[in-house]
Amino acid sequence: MTWFILRRMASALVVIVGVVTVIFILSRLVGDPVALMIQPGMTDADVAQLRAVWHLDDPIIAQYWRFLSSALEGDFGLSIWQSQPALGLVLEALPATLLLTASALGFALVLGGIFGALSAIYKGSLLDRGIMGLTLFGQSMPNFWLALMLILVVSTHWKLLPPAGFGEPRYLVLPMIALGLFPLARLTRLIRSELLDVLGQDYIRTARSKGVPTGQILLRHCLGNIAISLITVLAVDFALLMGGAVVTETIFAWPGMGRLMIQAIERRDFPVMQAGAFVVAMVVVLTSLAADLAYAAVNPKVRYA
Template identity: 45%
Template sequence: MATYALKRLAHSLIVLVGVLILVFVVVDRIGDPARLMLPADAPRQVYLDLRASLGLDDPFWERFGRTIAGWAVGDFGESLWQGVPSLPLALERVPATLFLTAVSLAIAVPLALLLGTRSAIKPGSVSDRILTTISLAGVSIADFWLGLMLILVVGVQWGLLPTSGFGGLEYVLLPALTLAVRPIGRIAQVARSALVEEMDKPYINTLRAKGVPEGRIVRRDALRNSAIPIITVTGDEIATFLNGAIVIETIFAWPGIGSLFIQAIERRDLPLIEACVFVVAIMVITVNLLVDLTYARLDPRTAQPTTRRQRRRLAILSPRS
Protein backbone atom coordinates (compact mmCIF):
# COMPACT_ATOMS: atom_id res chain seq x y z
CA MET A 1 0.00 0.00 0.00
CA ALA A 2 2.84 2.42 0.86
CA THR A 3 4.49 1.86 -2.53
CA TYR A 4 1.18 2.39 -4.29
CA ALA A 5 0.57 5.62 -2.34
CA LEU A 6 4.03 6.96 -3.21
CA LYS A 7 3.48 6.19 -6.90
CA ARG A 8 0.14 7.99 -6.87
CA LEU A 9 1.70 10.97 -5.08
CA ALA A 10 4.56 11.19 -7.58
CA HIS A 11 2.10 11.02 -10.48
CA SER A 12 0.02 13.79 -8.87
CA LEU A 13 3.05 16.06 -8.50
CA ILE A 14 3.94 15.58 -12.18
CA VAL A 15 0.38 16.51 -13.14
CA LEU A 16 0.53 19.59 -10.91
CA VAL A 17 3.78 20.86 -12.48
CA GLY A 18 2.41 20.20 -15.96
CA VAL A 19 -0.75 22.18 -15.24
CA LEU A 20 1.22 25.15 -13.89
CA ILE A 21 3.53 25.19 -16.91
CA LEU A 22 0.55 25.07 -19.28
CA VAL A 23 -1.14 27.95 -17.44
CA PHE A 24 2.03 30.06 -17.58
CA VAL A 25 2.49 29.54 -21.32
CA VAL A 26 -1.17 30.16 -22.20
CA VAL A 27 -1.66 33.25 -20.04
CA ASP A 28 1.69 34.70 -21.10
CA ARG A 29 0.57 34.59 -24.73
CA ILE A 30 -3.03 35.84 -24.55
CA GLY A 31 -2.84 39.20 -22.82
CA ASP A 32 -0.82 42.22 -21.77
CA PRO A 33 -1.18 42.89 -18.03
CA ALA A 34 0.47 46.29 -18.30
CA ARG A 35 -2.12 47.47 -20.83
CA LEU A 36 -4.95 46.36 -18.56
CA MET A 37 -3.49 48.09 -15.52
CA LEU A 38 -3.37 51.49 -17.21
CA PRO A 39 -6.11 53.78 -18.53
CA ALA A 40 -6.79 53.60 -22.24
CA ASP A 41 -5.30 57.08 -22.76
CA ALA A 42 -2.10 56.47 -20.80
CA PRO A 43 1.08 57.76 -22.50
CA ARG A 44 3.14 55.16 -24.28
CA GLN A 45 6.21 55.92 -22.19
CA VAL A 46 4.27 55.19 -19.01
CA TYR A 47 3.16 51.93 -20.56
CA LEU A 48 6.73 50.97 -21.51
CA ASP A 49 8.04 51.87 -18.04
CA LEU A 50 5.38 49.72 -16.40
CA ARG A 51 6.24 46.75 -18.62
CA ALA A 52 9.90 47.12 -17.72
CA SER A 53 9.15 47.35 -13.99
CA LEU A 54 7.04 44.19 -14.15
CA GLY A 55 9.72 42.28 -16.05
CA LEU A 56 7.42 41.74 -19.01
CA ASP A 57 10.13 42.85 -21.49
CA ASP A 58 12.50 40.09 -20.42
CA PRO A 59 12.92 37.11 -22.78
CA PHE A 60 10.36 34.36 -22.41
CA TRP A 61 12.78 31.75 -21.09
CA GLU A 62 14.15 34.16 -18.52
CA ARG A 63 10.66 34.89 -17.22
CA PHE A 64 9.82 31.20 -17.29
CA GLY A 65 12.96 30.26 -15.37
CA ARG A 66 12.27 32.98 -12.79
CA THR A 67 8.74 31.66 -12.38
CA ILE A 68 9.87 28.04 -11.95
CA ALA A 69 12.39 29.12 -9.31
CA GLY A 70 9.62 30.91 -7.44
CA TRP A 71 7.32 27.90 -7.57
CA ALA A 72 10.02 25.75 -6.00
CA VAL A 73 9.91 27.87 -2.82
CA GLY A 74 6.17 28.59 -2.90
CA ASP A 75 6.61 32.13 -4.24
CA PHE A 76 4.17 33.01 -7.01
CA GLY A 77 5.06 36.68 -6.97
CA GLU A 78 2.90 39.67 -6.15
CA SER A 79 -0.54 40.10 -7.61
CA LEU A 80 -0.42 42.69 -10.40
CA TRP A 81 -3.96 43.67 -9.47
CA GLN A 82 -3.74 44.00 -5.68
CA GLY A 83 -0.02 44.38 -5.07
CA VAL A 84 0.19 41.68 -2.37
CA PRO A 85 1.68 38.14 -2.46
CA SER A 86 -0.50 35.97 -4.67
CA LEU A 87 -0.43 32.67 -2.80
CA PRO A 88 -1.67 34.01 0.58
CA LEU A 89 -4.36 35.92 -1.30
CA ALA A 90 -5.55 32.69 -2.92
CA LEU A 91 -5.33 30.71 0.31
CA GLU A 92 -7.57 33.23 2.07
CA ARG A 93 -10.41 32.17 -0.24
CA VAL A 94 -10.06 28.43 0.36
CA PRO A 95 -12.25 28.19 3.52
CA ALA A 96 -15.25 29.71 1.72
CA THR A 97 -14.87 27.28 -1.20
CA LEU A 98 -14.47 24.30 1.14
CA PHE A 99 -17.54 25.38 3.11
CA LEU A 100 -19.60 25.55 -0.09
CA THR A 101 -18.24 22.18 -1.21
CA ALA A 102 -18.99 20.53 2.15
CA VAL A 103 -22.60 21.75 2.22
CA SER A 104 -23.11 20.68 -1.41
CA LEU A 105 -21.72 17.25 -0.60
CA ALA A 106 -23.93 16.95 2.48
CA ILE A 107 -26.95 17.61 0.27
CA ALA A 108 -25.93 15.47 -2.70
CA VAL A 109 -24.69 12.20 -1.21
CA PRO A 110 -27.60 11.29 1.11
CA LEU A 111 -30.22 12.21 -1.49
CA ALA A 112 -28.35 10.35 -4.23
CA LEU A 113 -28.02 7.20 -2.13
CA LEU A 114 -31.70 7.39 -1.22
CA LEU A 115 -32.75 7.73 -4.86
CA GLY A 116 -30.38 5.01 -6.06
CA THR A 117 -31.36 2.58 -3.31
CA ARG A 118 -35.08 3.08 -3.79
CA SER A 119 -34.71 2.54 -7.54
CA ALA A 120 -32.60 -0.60 -7.13
CA ILE A 121 -35.01 -2.32 -4.72
CA LYS A 122 -37.68 -2.72 -7.41
CA PRO A 123 -36.02 -2.25 -10.82
CA GLY A 124 -38.46 -1.60 -13.64
CA SER A 125 -41.26 -0.49 -11.34
CA VAL A 126 -43.14 2.79 -11.61
CA SER A 127 -41.15 4.28 -8.73
CA ASP A 128 -37.90 3.18 -10.38
CA ARG A 129 -38.84 4.88 -13.64
CA ILE A 130 -39.84 8.08 -11.84
CA LEU A 131 -36.65 8.20 -9.77
CA THR A 132 -34.52 7.39 -12.82
CA THR A 133 -36.17 10.25 -14.72
CA ILE A 134 -35.44 12.60 -11.81
CA SER A 135 -31.77 11.55 -11.73
CA LEU A 136 -31.45 11.99 -15.50
CA ALA A 137 -32.99 15.44 -15.23
CA GLY A 138 -30.47 16.35 -12.55
CA VAL A 139 -27.55 15.30 -14.75
CA SER A 140 -28.95 17.25 -17.72
CA ILE A 141 -29.55 20.61 -16.02
CA ALA A 142 -26.88 23.26 -16.58
CA ASP A 143 -25.51 24.58 -13.29
CA PHE A 144 -25.43 28.23 -14.32
CA TRP A 145 -29.04 28.16 -15.60
CA LEU A 146 -30.29 26.48 -12.44
CA GLY A 147 -28.45 29.02 -10.31
CA LEU A 148 -30.05 31.92 -12.15
CA MET A 149 -33.51 30.34 -11.85
CA LEU A 150 -33.06 29.81 -8.10
CA ILE A 151 -32.00 33.42 -7.69
CA LEU A 152 -35.02 34.62 -9.68
CA VAL A 153 -37.63 32.39 -8.01
CA VAL A 154 -36.41 31.63 -4.49
CA GLY A 155 -34.44 34.80 -3.87
CA VAL A 156 -36.28 37.54 -5.79
CA GLN A 157 -39.89 36.41 -6.22
CA TRP A 158 -40.31 34.48 -2.97
CA GLY A 159 -37.72 36.37 -0.94
CA LEU A 160 -36.84 33.28 1.09
CA LEU A 161 -33.05 33.32 0.88
CA PRO A 162 -30.32 35.87 0.10
CA THR A 163 -29.03 35.69 -3.45
CA SER A 164 -25.43 36.74 -2.85
CA GLY A 165 -22.81 37.30 -0.21
CA PHE A 166 -21.10 35.21 2.44
CA GLY A 167 -22.41 34.30 5.85
CA GLY A 168 -24.31 31.55 7.63
CA LEU A 169 -26.34 28.67 6.30
CA GLU A 170 -28.96 30.88 4.66
CA TYR A 171 -26.28 32.33 2.34
CA VAL A 172 -24.85 28.98 1.25
CA LEU A 173 -28.08 27.08 0.58
CA LEU A 174 -28.79 28.39 -2.92
CA PRO A 175 -25.26 27.96 -4.34
CA ALA A 176 -24.88 24.60 -2.57
CA LEU A 177 -28.18 23.32 -3.97
CA THR A 178 -27.15 24.51 -7.44
CA LEU A 179 -23.90 22.57 -7.21
CA ALA A 180 -25.57 19.49 -5.73
CA VAL A 181 -28.26 18.80 -8.34
CA ARG A 182 -26.06 17.27 -11.04
CA PRO A 183 -24.03 15.08 -8.63
CA ILE A 184 -27.29 13.83 -7.11
CA GLY A 185 -28.31 12.47 -10.51
CA ARG A 186 -24.94 10.97 -11.36
CA ILE A 187 -24.27 9.32 -7.99
CA ALA A 188 -27.85 8.00 -7.92
CA GLN A 189 -27.43 6.37 -11.33
CA VAL A 190 -24.16 4.71 -10.35
CA ALA A 191 -25.58 3.57 -7.00
CA ARG A 192 -28.63 2.10 -8.72
CA SER A 193 -26.57 0.20 -11.30
CA ALA A 194 -24.18 -1.15 -8.68
CA LEU A 195 -26.99 -2.20 -6.34
CA VAL A 196 -29.08 -3.85 -9.07
CA GLU A 197 -26.05 -5.93 -10.06
CA GLU A 198 -25.27 -6.75 -6.41
CA MET A 199 -28.85 -7.71 -5.58
CA ASP A 200 -28.78 -10.41 -8.28
CA LYS A 201 -25.86 -12.27 -6.71
CA PRO A 202 -26.35 -15.68 -5.07
CA TYR A 203 -25.46 -14.61 -1.55
CA ILE A 204 -28.34 -12.11 -1.61
CA ASN A 205 -30.79 -14.89 -2.46
CA THR A 206 -29.30 -16.94 0.38
CA LEU A 207 -29.89 -14.10 2.84
CA ARG A 208 -33.46 -13.75 1.61
CA ALA A 209 -34.03 -17.48 2.05
CA LYS A 210 -32.85 -17.17 5.64
CA GLY A 211 -35.52 -14.54 6.26
CA VAL A 212 -33.25 -11.51 6.56
CA PRO A 213 -35.33 -8.34 5.98
CA GLU A 214 -34.83 -6.70 2.58
CA GLY A 215 -33.90 -3.34 4.06
CA ARG A 216 -31.20 -4.92 6.21
CA ILE A 217 -29.80 -6.79 3.22
CA VAL A 218 -29.56 -3.58 1.24
CA ARG A 219 -28.00 -1.51 4.03
CA ARG A 220 -25.67 -4.06 5.59
CA ASP A 221 -24.56 -6.17 2.64
CA ALA A 222 -25.45 -4.92 -0.85
CA LEU A 223 -24.69 -1.25 -0.26
CA ARG A 224 -21.40 -2.03 1.47
CA ASN A 225 -20.27 -4.34 -1.34
CA SER A 226 -21.24 -1.70 -3.92
CA ALA A 227 -19.19 0.96 -2.16
CA ILE A 228 -16.22 1.10 -4.55
CA PRO A 229 -17.99 2.47 -7.66
CA ILE A 230 -20.05 4.80 -5.46
CA ILE A 231 -16.92 6.13 -3.73
CA THR A 232 -15.21 6.52 -7.08
CA VAL A 233 -17.95 8.64 -8.61
CA THR A 234 -18.37 10.60 -5.37
CA GLY A 235 -14.67 11.49 -5.43
CA ASP A 236 -15.01 12.63 -9.03
CA GLU A 237 -17.96 14.80 -8.05
CA ILE A 238 -16.04 16.37 -5.15
CA ALA A 239 -13.34 17.37 -7.62
CA THR A 240 -16.09 18.70 -9.88
CA PHE A 241 -17.47 20.72 -6.96
CA LEU A 242 -14.10 22.45 -6.61
CA ASN A 243 -13.94 23.18 -10.34
CA GLY A 244 -17.63 23.93 -10.87
CA ALA A 245 -17.58 26.37 -7.98
CA ILE A 246 -15.78 28.82 -10.27
CA VAL A 247 -19.00 29.58 -12.17
CA ILE A 248 -21.37 29.22 -9.22
CA GLU A 249 -19.28 31.46 -6.96
CA THR A 250 -19.36 34.15 -9.64
CA ILE A 251 -23.15 33.92 -10.05
CA PHE A 252 -23.83 34.10 -6.30
CA ALA A 253 -20.96 36.51 -5.49
CA TRP A 254 -19.53 33.89 -3.16
CA PRO A 255 -16.06 34.98 -1.95
CA GLY A 256 -14.29 31.73 -2.75
CA ILE A 257 -11.25 30.96 -4.82
CA GLY A 258 -13.39 30.46 -7.93
CA SER A 259 -14.59 34.06 -8.02
CA LEU A 260 -11.05 35.26 -7.31
CA PHE A 261 -9.81 33.19 -10.24
CA ILE A 262 -12.32 34.79 -12.60
CA GLN A 263 -11.30 38.27 -11.42
CA ALA A 264 -7.63 37.42 -11.94
CA ILE A 265 -8.34 36.23 -15.49
CA GLU A 266 -10.23 39.43 -16.31
CA ARG A 267 -7.18 41.47 -15.25
CA ARG A 268 -4.59 39.13 -16.82
CA ASP A 269 -3.01 38.87 -13.38
CA LEU A 270 -0.62 36.02 -14.18
CA PRO A 271 0.86 35.55 -10.66
CA LEU A 272 -2.61 35.40 -9.11
CA ILE A 273 -3.91 33.07 -11.83
CA GLU A 274 -1.01 30.71 -11.21
CA ALA A 275 -1.58 30.82 -7.45
CA CYS A 276 -5.30 30.06 -7.87
CA VAL A 277 -4.62 27.20 -10.26
CA PHE A 278 -2.01 25.84 -7.85
CA VAL A 279 -4.39 25.88 -4.88
CA VAL A 280 -7.31 24.36 -6.83
CA ALA A 281 -5.04 21.72 -8.35
CA ILE A 282 -3.72 20.78 -4.90
CA MET A 283 -7.28 20.34 -3.62
CA VAL A 284 -8.37 18.27 -6.62
CA ILE A 285 -5.24 16.12 -6.54
CA THR A 286 -5.70 15.54 -2.80
CA VAL A 287 -9.29 14.41 -3.33
CA ASN A 288 -8.31 12.06 -6.16
CA LEU A 289 -5.42 10.64 -4.13
CA LEU A 290 -7.70 9.99 -1.13
CA VAL A 291 -10.25 8.28 -3.38
CA ASP A 292 -7.56 6.09 -4.96
CA LEU A 293 -6.26 5.08 -1.54
CA THR A 294 -9.78 4.45 -0.24
CA TYR A 295 -10.84 2.00 -2.90
CA ALA A 296 -7.40 0.41 -2.90
CA ARG A 297 -7.96 -0.17 0.81
CA LEU A 298 -11.44 -1.57 0.22
CA ASP A 299 -10.24 -3.86 -2.56
CA PRO A 300 -6.46 -4.42 -2.83
CA ARG A 301 -6.94 -5.76 -6.36
CA THR A 302 -7.55 -2.22 -7.60
CA ALA A 303 -4.00 -1.26 -6.63
CA GLN A 304 -2.44 -3.85 -8.92
CA PRO A 305 -3.12 -2.37 -12.41
CA THR A 306 -0.69 0.28 -13.55
CA THR A 307 -3.10 2.87 -14.87
CA ARG A 308 -5.93 4.81 -13.28
CA ARG A 309 -8.35 3.71 -16.02
CA GLN A 310 -7.59 0.04 -15.36
CA ARG A 311 -8.08 0.49 -11.62
CA ARG A 312 -11.41 2.22 -12.00
CA ARG A 313 -12.61 -0.29 -14.56
CA LEU A 314 -11.76 -3.10 -12.17
CA ALA A 315 -13.38 -1.21 -9.30
CA ILE A 316 -16.64 -0.87 -11.22
CA LEU A 317 -16.72 -4.31 -12.80
CA SER A 318 -15.48 -6.26 -9.79
CA PRO A 319 -16.89 -4.88 -6.53
CA ARG A 320 -16.16 -6.75 -3.34
CA SER A 321 -18.27 -9.74 -2.53
Protein backbone atom coordinates in the same frame (compact mmCIF):
# COMPACT_ATOMS: atom_id res chain seq x y z
CA MET B 1 2.10 1.19 0.74
CA THR B 2 4.84 3.74 1.44
CA TRP B 3 6.49 3.18 -1.94
CA PHE B 4 3.10 3.44 -3.63
CA ILE B 5 2.47 6.83 -2.01
CA LEU B 6 5.96 8.05 -2.94
CA ARG B 7 5.47 6.97 -6.56
CA ARG B 8 2.10 8.69 -6.70
CA MET B 9 3.53 11.89 -5.25
CA ALA B 10 6.36 11.83 -7.80
CA SER B 11 3.91 11.45 -10.67
CA ALA B 12 1.72 14.13 -9.07
CA LEU B 13 4.66 16.54 -9.14
CA VAL B 14 5.01 16.00 -12.88
CA VAL B 15 1.27 16.60 -13.36
CA ILE B 16 1.32 19.79 -11.29
CA VAL B 17 4.34 21.19 -13.17
CA GLY B 18 2.55 20.41 -16.43
CA VAL B 19 -0.64 22.13 -15.26
CA VAL B 20 1.07 25.32 -14.10
CA THR B 21 3.12 25.40 -17.32
CA VAL B 22 -0.03 25.25 -19.43
CA ILE B 23 -1.63 27.96 -17.29
CA PHE B 24 1.53 30.08 -17.64
CA ILE B 25 1.29 29.85 -21.42
CA LEU B 26 -2.46 30.38 -21.62
CA SER B 27 -2.40 33.32 -19.21
CA ARG B 28 -0.06 35.17 -21.58
CA LEU B 29 -2.65 34.79 -24.34
CA VAL B 30 -5.40 36.73 -22.53
CA GLY B 31 -3.66 40.06 -23.06
CA ASP B 32 -1.23 42.51 -21.54
CA PRO B 33 -2.07 43.52 -17.93
CA VAL B 34 -0.13 46.77 -18.34
CA ALA B 35 -2.68 47.88 -20.94
CA LEU B 36 -5.30 47.90 -18.15
CA MET B 37 -3.06 49.94 -15.83
CA ILE B 38 -2.42 52.83 -18.20
CA GLN B 39 -3.83 56.07 -16.82
CA PRO B 40 -4.41 59.34 -18.67
CA GLY B 41 -1.22 61.37 -18.81
CA MET B 42 1.15 58.43 -18.50
CA THR B 43 4.18 58.59 -20.78
CA ASP B 44 5.91 55.78 -22.63
CA ALA B 45 8.59 55.85 -19.94
CA ASP B 46 5.95 55.28 -17.26
CA VAL B 47 4.54 52.32 -19.18
CA ALA B 48 8.02 50.89 -19.66
CA GLN B 49 8.67 51.26 -15.93
CA LEU B 50 5.48 49.33 -15.17
CA ARG B 51 6.60 46.51 -17.44
CA ALA B 52 10.01 46.45 -15.75
CA VAL B 53 8.47 46.32 -12.26
CA TRP B 54 6.48 43.20 -13.16
CA HIS B 55 9.28 41.75 -15.34
CA LEU B 56 6.93 41.73 -18.33
CA ASP B 57 9.67 43.15 -20.54
CA ASP B 58 11.80 40.02 -20.08
CA PRO B 59 11.85 37.26 -22.72
CA ILE B 60 9.11 34.69 -22.21
CA ILE B 61 11.65 31.96 -21.39
CA ALA B 62 13.15 34.13 -18.64
CA GLN B 63 9.68 34.85 -17.28
CA TYR B 64 8.87 31.12 -17.23
CA TRP B 65 12.12 30.15 -15.51
CA ARG B 66 11.64 32.83 -12.86
CA PHE B 67 8.06 31.69 -12.32
CA LEU B 68 8.93 27.97 -12.12
CA SER B 69 11.89 28.39 -9.78
CA SER B 70 9.85 30.61 -7.46
CA ALA B 71 6.79 28.33 -7.62
CA LEU B 72 8.84 25.36 -6.46
CA GLU B 73 9.59 27.42 -3.34
CA GLY B 74 5.90 28.26 -2.87
CA ASP B 75 6.30 31.84 -4.11
CA PHE B 76 3.96 32.81 -6.95
CA GLY B 77 4.75 36.49 -6.72
CA LEU B 78 2.54 39.44 -5.88
CA SER B 79 -0.90 40.01 -7.33
CA ILE B 80 -0.64 42.66 -10.03
CA TRP B 81 -3.82 44.36 -8.90
CA GLN B 82 -3.82 43.84 -5.14
CA SER B 83 -0.06 43.89 -4.46
CA GLN B 84 -0.43 40.96 -2.07
CA PRO B 85 1.09 37.46 -2.28
CA ALA B 86 -0.89 35.61 -4.96
CA LEU B 87 -0.79 32.29 -3.13
CA GLY B 88 -2.05 33.93 0.04
CA LEU B 89 -5.06 35.37 -1.81
CA VAL B 90 -5.87 31.95 -3.26
CA LEU B 91 -5.49 30.15 0.07
CA GLU B 92 -7.70 32.77 1.69
CA ALA B 93 -10.47 31.99 -0.82
CA LEU B 94 -9.92 28.19 -0.76
CA PRO B 95 -11.97 27.38 2.40
CA ALA B 96 -15.11 28.94 0.89
CA THR B 97 -14.72 26.85 -2.25
CA LEU B 98 -14.04 23.66 -0.27
CA LEU B 99 -17.10 24.35 1.88
CA LEU B 100 -19.32 24.78 -1.17
CA THR B 101 -17.82 21.77 -2.97
CA ALA B 102 -18.02 19.45 0.05
CA SER B 103 -21.58 20.57 0.82
CA ALA B 104 -22.70 19.99 -2.76
CA LEU B 105 -21.05 16.57 -2.85
CA GLY B 106 -22.53 15.61 0.53
CA PHE B 107 -25.97 16.78 -0.63
CA ALA B 108 -25.59 14.68 -3.79
CA LEU B 109 -24.34 11.61 -1.90
CA VAL B 110 -27.10 11.58 0.73
CA LEU B 111 -30.00 12.15 -1.65
CA GLY B 112 -28.39 10.04 -4.36
CA GLY B 113 -28.06 7.14 -1.94
CA ILE B 114 -31.69 7.42 -0.87
CA PHE B 115 -33.07 7.84 -4.39
CA GLY B 116 -30.81 5.14 -5.84
CA ALA B 117 -31.76 2.62 -3.14
CA LEU B 118 -35.50 3.32 -3.51
CA SER B 119 -35.26 3.06 -7.27
CA ALA B 120 -33.42 -0.28 -7.06
CA ILE B 121 -35.75 -1.76 -4.43
CA TYR B 122 -38.88 -0.73 -6.34
CA LYS B 123 -37.52 -1.39 -9.81
CA GLY B 124 -40.09 -0.89 -12.55
CA SER B 125 -42.54 0.92 -10.30
CA LEU B 126 -43.94 4.40 -10.77
CA LEU B 127 -41.48 5.62 -8.11
CA ASP B 128 -38.58 4.15 -10.06
CA ARG B 129 -39.69 5.80 -13.30
CA GLY B 130 -40.19 9.12 -11.53
CA ILE B 131 -36.71 9.04 -10.00
CA MET B 132 -35.12 8.13 -13.33
CA GLY B 133 -36.98 11.00 -14.96
CA LEU B 134 -35.61 13.38 -12.33
CA THR B 135 -32.07 12.10 -12.88
CA LEU B 136 -32.40 12.73 -16.62
CA PHE B 137 -33.54 16.26 -15.80
CA GLY B 138 -30.61 16.74 -13.41
CA GLN B 139 -28.00 15.54 -15.89
CA SER B 140 -29.41 17.71 -18.69
CA MET B 141 -29.75 20.92 -16.67
CA PRO B 142 -26.89 23.45 -16.97
CA ASN B 143 -25.96 24.55 -13.47
CA PHE B 144 -25.78 28.23 -14.41
CA TRP B 145 -29.38 28.14 -15.68
CA LEU B 146 -30.52 26.28 -12.58
CA ALA B 147 -28.74 28.83 -10.40
CA LEU B 148 -30.56 31.71 -12.11
CA MET B 149 -33.91 29.93 -11.82
CA LEU B 150 -33.34 29.25 -8.12
CA ILE B 151 -32.62 32.93 -7.53
CA LEU B 152 -35.67 33.96 -9.56
CA VAL B 153 -38.13 31.54 -7.92
CA VAL B 154 -36.85 30.84 -4.41
CA SER B 155 -35.32 34.24 -3.64
CA THR B 156 -37.26 36.75 -5.74
CA HIS B 157 -40.78 35.29 -5.83
CA TRP B 158 -40.95 33.14 -2.69
CA LYS B 159 -38.41 35.19 -0.68
CA LEU B 160 -37.35 32.08 1.24
CA LEU B 161 -33.58 32.33 0.91
CA PRO B 162 -31.10 35.11 0.09
CA PRO B 163 -30.02 35.29 -3.57
CA ALA B 164 -26.33 35.84 -2.79
CA GLY B 165 -23.87 36.31 0.01
CA PHE B 166 -21.72 34.39 2.45
CA GLY B 167 -21.62 33.73 6.18
CA GLU B 168 -24.79 32.15 7.55
CA PRO B 169 -25.84 28.60 6.58
CA ARG B 170 -28.86 29.89 4.65
CA TYR B 171 -26.52 31.52 2.13
CA LEU B 172 -25.15 28.06 1.30
CA VAL B 173 -28.41 26.35 0.35
CA LEU B 174 -29.02 27.69 -3.16
CA PRO B 175 -25.43 27.41 -4.46
CA MET B 176 -25.19 23.93 -2.93
CA ILE B 177 -28.30 22.78 -4.82
CA ALA B 178 -27.22 24.42 -8.07
CA LEU B 179 -23.77 22.84 -7.92
CA GLY B 180 -24.87 19.47 -6.55
CA LEU B 181 -27.74 18.61 -8.90
CA PHE B 182 -25.59 17.03 -11.61
CA PRO B 183 -23.60 14.73 -9.27
CA LEU B 184 -26.87 13.92 -7.49
CA ALA B 185 -28.34 12.63 -10.75
CA ARG B 186 -25.21 10.67 -11.63
CA LEU B 187 -24.85 9.11 -8.18
CA THR B 188 -28.51 8.11 -8.18
CA ARG B 189 -28.12 6.25 -11.47
CA LEU B 190 -24.82 4.67 -10.37
CA ILE B 191 -26.16 3.46 -7.02
CA ARG B 192 -29.31 2.10 -8.64
CA SER B 193 -27.30 0.20 -11.26
CA GLU B 194 -24.81 -1.21 -8.74
CA LEU B 195 -27.53 -2.22 -6.27
CA LEU B 196 -29.53 -4.01 -8.96
CA ASP B 197 -26.46 -6.13 -9.73
CA VAL B 198 -25.86 -6.93 -6.06
CA LEU B 199 -29.50 -7.53 -5.13
CA GLY B 200 -29.69 -10.25 -7.76
CA GLN B 201 -26.92 -12.33 -6.13
CA ASP B 202 -27.66 -15.64 -4.41
CA TYR B 203 -26.42 -14.56 -0.98
CA ILE B 204 -28.87 -11.63 -1.02
CA ARG B 205 -31.75 -13.98 -1.78
CA THR B 206 -30.55 -16.22 1.05
CA ALA B 207 -30.51 -13.28 3.45
CA ARG B 208 -34.01 -12.33 2.39
CA SER B 209 -35.24 -15.88 2.87
CA LYS B 210 -33.92 -15.72 6.44
CA GLY B 211 -36.01 -12.64 7.08
CA VAL B 212 -33.18 -10.11 7.22
CA PRO B 213 -34.68 -6.57 6.90
CA THR B 214 -34.08 -4.74 3.63
CA GLY B 215 -32.26 -1.87 5.34
CA GLN B 216 -29.83 -4.27 7.00
CA ILE B 217 -29.22 -6.03 3.70
CA LEU B 218 -28.38 -2.73 2.03
CA LEU B 219 -26.01 -1.60 4.78
CA ARG B 220 -24.27 -4.87 5.63
CA HIS B 221 -24.23 -6.76 2.32
CA CYS B 222 -24.60 -4.22 -0.49
CA LEU B 223 -22.70 -1.14 0.60
CA GLY B 224 -19.31 -2.83 0.69
CA ASN B 225 -19.80 -4.26 -2.80
CA ILE B 226 -20.56 -0.91 -4.39
CA ALA B 227 -18.02 1.08 -2.35
CA ILE B 228 -15.20 0.88 -4.93
CA SER B 229 -17.34 2.31 -7.73
CA LEU B 230 -18.79 4.91 -5.39
CA ILE B 231 -15.39 6.12 -4.20
CA THR B 232 -14.16 6.41 -7.78
CA VAL B 233 -17.13 8.52 -8.87
CA LEU B 234 -16.96 10.69 -5.74
CA ALA B 235 -13.29 11.48 -6.39
CA VAL B 236 -14.04 12.41 -10.01
CA ASP B 237 -17.08 14.46 -9.03
CA PHE B 238 -15.10 16.36 -6.40
CA ALA B 239 -12.60 17.42 -9.06
CA LEU B 240 -15.42 18.39 -11.43
CA LEU B 241 -17.20 20.39 -8.75
CA MET B 242 -14.01 22.33 -8.00
CA GLY B 243 -14.10 23.48 -11.62
CA GLY B 244 -17.86 23.91 -11.77
CA ALA B 245 -17.76 26.16 -8.73
CA VAL B 246 -16.36 28.96 -10.90
CA VAL B 247 -19.76 29.74 -12.47
CA THR B 248 -21.76 29.03 -9.32
CA GLU B 249 -19.60 31.28 -7.15
CA THR B 250 -19.84 34.10 -9.65
CA ILE B 251 -23.65 33.93 -9.83
CA PHE B 252 -24.15 33.73 -6.07
CA ALA B 253 -21.33 36.17 -5.17
CA TRP B 254 -19.66 33.40 -3.20
CA PRO B 255 -16.17 34.54 -2.13
CA GLY B 256 -14.30 31.44 -3.24
CA MET B 257 -11.51 30.54 -5.62
CA GLY B 258 -13.77 30.42 -8.65
CA ARG B 259 -14.83 34.01 -8.27
CA LEU B 260 -11.26 35.04 -7.55
CA MET B 261 -10.02 33.30 -10.70
CA ILE B 262 -12.66 34.99 -12.86
CA GLN B 263 -11.57 38.36 -11.51
CA ALA B 264 -7.92 37.47 -12.12
CA ILE B 265 -8.65 36.54 -15.74
CA GLU B 266 -10.58 39.76 -16.32
CA ARG B 267 -7.70 41.80 -14.87
CA ARG B 268 -4.98 39.63 -16.48
CA ASP B 269 -3.51 39.02 -13.05
CA PHE B 270 -0.98 36.33 -14.00
CA PRO B 271 0.32 35.47 -10.51
CA VAL B 272 -3.17 34.84 -9.09
CA MET B 273 -4.17 32.74 -12.12
CA GLN B 274 -1.05 30.60 -11.77
CA ALA B 275 -1.38 30.22 -7.99
CA GLY B 276 -5.04 29.24 -8.38
CA ALA B 277 -4.22 26.59 -10.98
CA PHE B 278 -1.52 25.19 -8.71
CA VAL B 279 -3.86 24.93 -5.69
CA VAL B 280 -6.65 23.30 -7.73
CA ALA B 281 -4.17 20.79 -9.17
CA MET B 282 -2.91 19.98 -5.67
CA VAL B 283 -6.44 19.43 -4.35
CA VAL B 284 -7.36 17.15 -7.26
CA VAL B 285 -4.13 15.13 -6.94
CA LEU B 286 -4.58 14.68 -3.18
CA THR B 287 -8.22 13.68 -3.70
CA SER B 288 -7.16 11.05 -6.23
CA LEU B 289 -4.52 9.72 -3.82
CA ALA B 290 -7.07 9.58 -0.98
CA ALA B 291 -9.42 7.61 -3.23
CA ASP B 292 -6.68 5.08 -4.02
CA LEU B 293 -5.92 4.62 -0.34
CA ALA B 294 -9.64 4.28 0.45
CA TYR B 295 -9.87 1.30 -1.91
CA ALA B 296 -7.70 -0.76 0.41
CA ALA B 297 -9.67 0.40 3.44
CA VAL B 298 -13.06 -0.72 2.09
CA ASN B 299 -11.88 -3.82 0.25
CA PRO B 300 -9.31 -6.10 1.99
CA LYS B 301 -8.50 -7.72 -1.37
CA VAL B 302 -6.89 -4.50 -2.63
CA ARG B 303 -3.18 -4.42 -1.89
CA TYR B 304 -0.46 -2.04 -3.05
CA ALA B 305 2.91 -3.64 -3.58
